[in-house]
Amino acid sequence: MSTTTIRIEEALKARIVAAAERAGQSPHAFILDALSDTVDRVEMDEELHRIADQRWATLMRTGESVSWTDAKAYMQARASGKSAGRPSPRKPAR
Template sequence: MSTTTIRLPEALKARIAKAAEAAGTTSHNFILEAIAEKADLAEQRAEFHALADQRYAQFLDTGESIPWEDARAWLRQRLAGKPAKRPAARKQAR
């Protein structure tokens, strides 16, 4: 494991110590978990954007999409716990 030095303002260092104590861990472990959590979020965001780009490219290729009204009705049925048939993508009239 490598070592990295970071300089923390005293106010932030005190906040970390207080939060770590409340969480029942050390300041070091609290900082490691915070960095790991931030890295996870950045990776998830990158995956989300890659998927969005892929789906948009597919839309541009096929011209097919699901109308919002159909998607909304499907989501409402699912939220209500009712069985719902997933709407199919199709080319939209202009």
């Protein structure tokens, strides 16, 4: 494992020490977990944006979408444990 030096203001360092104690961790372990959580969040955000961009491109290319009424009914059925067929995308009436 490599070593990285960071400068932390005293007020933040005190908060880290206090939070680490409450979490039952050493300050070192707490900082590593915080860094890992932040990297995970950034990677998940990037993946979400990638998927959203793909779906937007598909919508722009095909003009098809699932209506909110159909999507809501599908999600409510699934949330209540019922079997439900996925709603089909279609071009909205103009």
